[in-house]
Amino acid sequence: MYVPTVGRKVCAMLGALATQVLCLSSPTPSAAQQVTPVNPAPLSRHPYQATEDIADSATCAPQCVLDFPQVPNAKRLVITNVSAQLGTSIDSFVIEGNGGAFFVPKPYPTAGVLAAPVTVYFEPGSIPTARFFVQDATQHTSLIVTFVGFLIPSQ
Numbered sequence: 380m381y382v383p384t385v386g387r388k389v390c391a392m393l394g395a396l397a398t399q400v401l402c403l404s405s406p407t408p409s410a411a412q413q414v415t416p417v418n419p420a421p422l423s424r425h426p427y428q429a430t431e432d433i434a435d436s437a438t439c440a441p442q443c444v445l446d447f448p449q450v451p452n453a454k455r456l457v458i459t460n461v462s463a464q465l466g467t468s469i470d471s472f473v474i475e476g477n478g479g480a481f482f483v484p485k486p487y488p489t490a491g492v493l494a495a496p497v498t499v500y501f502e503p504g505s506i507p508t509a510r511f512f513v514q515d516a517t518q519h520t521s522l523i524v525t526f527v528g529f530l531i532p533s534q
Contacts, residue, residue: 440516456501458528466520
């Protein structure tokens with residue numbers, strides 16, 4: 380069978396390319412290609428969820444504070460989500476208890492509740508709190524806050 384010169388060159392190039400593809404896509408990796416799996420979560424995580432409430436904001440106005448459980452020894456608390464019932468007269472609250480303050484505002488002024496992703500850390504022995512400034516003590520609002528996150532070993 381006669382194959383023109385151009386056809387022979389194309390066949391030779393395709394053959395060389397196919398050989399390279401076969402060599403590069405070896406199903407068994409060599410020692411240099413083997414990868415040791417990396418643990419994506421090297422720290423042991425323990426889920427955390429706590430809810431605290433005040434039945435009537437008028438009883439603690441103008442500053443209402445919810446105390447959450449103390450962070451256990453040798454653990455660090457990482458809060459990743461917060462949800463709260465604030466009523467319509469309170470526009471935000473503050474997460475405190477580790478030497479800093481993290482403000483969590485409502486999504487819009489007439490909202491009575493909020494849910495927000497956050498990243499707030501608490502060291503061993505600290506007491507997380509949620510603090511509200513109650514401007515209108517005639518509003519008898521129940522304040523409810525839930526912190527969700529995880530505990531990890533402290534370093």
